[in-house]
Amino acid sequence: MLDLNALRPQFEHAFGNGAALDEWFSLLLQYSMVVSLTDAYSDFGSIGKATLDMLADTKGIKLSAEDKKRILQGILTLPPHPDMVDSLERLRAAGFRMVTLTNSSPAAVKAQLENARLTEYFEESISVDSIHRFKPDLQVYRSAAEHLSAKPNKLRLIAAHAWDVFGAMQAGWHAAFVARQGIPLFPLAQKPDIVASDMKGVTDALLR
Structure with missing residues (x-):
């Protein structure tokens, strides 16, 4: 939904290479899953900051406070x-009916939707913060279904992350995969019934 590539110039400035964005996001996802598995929950923003420091240490770079602020505020x-x-x-x-289901904290997703001017389209925003588990932990999708008073097979996740689609389908949801930039699905997972290169394609399929 939101274009993470907008942060690439900030990573280019801080790390000298915009590809550091992809390394950081992979670390962020990795350690969000680690804290879920080990019952050591921290909010997504805190993990984002910690993994940013990890990446800088790995590369022997000392990030300035301003660089960190630009990235995290971005x-x-x-x-x-x-x-x-x-x-x-x-x-x-x-x-x-549309809601968001996000790893971000309630305050963060509120700011993201407001700044992107998308708030009006969603009935509500459901954050993993309420159960201290990150997607793709199956508890996240099950808790969201319960919160919405809906059977899992009446829900559909739309996502551009293969791991998110995998998690939702394992929890009994339908899914639609937005394969932005040709990103593939996980070959060992069940394939969703809707796969498109962009959100327009997904929408076309849903409205047929």
Whole structure:
């Protein structure tokens, strides 16, 4: 939904290579899963800061306070992908109930949606903060279904992360995969019934 690539210039400035963004995001996901597995929960923002420090240490770089602030604040002001607003308009007009299910804290997702001007499209935002588990832990999807008073097979996750799609489907949800930049699905997982290169394609499939 939000374009993480908007942070690439900040990583280029801080690390001398925009590809450091991808390394950092992989670390962030890795350690969010680690804290879930070890019952050592910290919020996503804290893990983001800690893994940013880890990456800098690995590369022998001392990040300035300003560099850290630009990156971490940048997460809260990510722009939506260009296809999002029109797609959300179409889905809302068709009567779909829409919520967000995010690893971000409630305060962070509130800021992200407000800054991206997407708040109006969602009935509510569900954060993993309430159960101290990160996606793709199955408890996240099960808890969200219970919160929405919905059977899992009546819910559909739309995501651009293969691990998120995998988790939702393992919990009994339907899913739609947005294969942005040609990112593949996990070959050992069940394939969702909707796969498209962008959100427009997913929306077209849902409205057929």
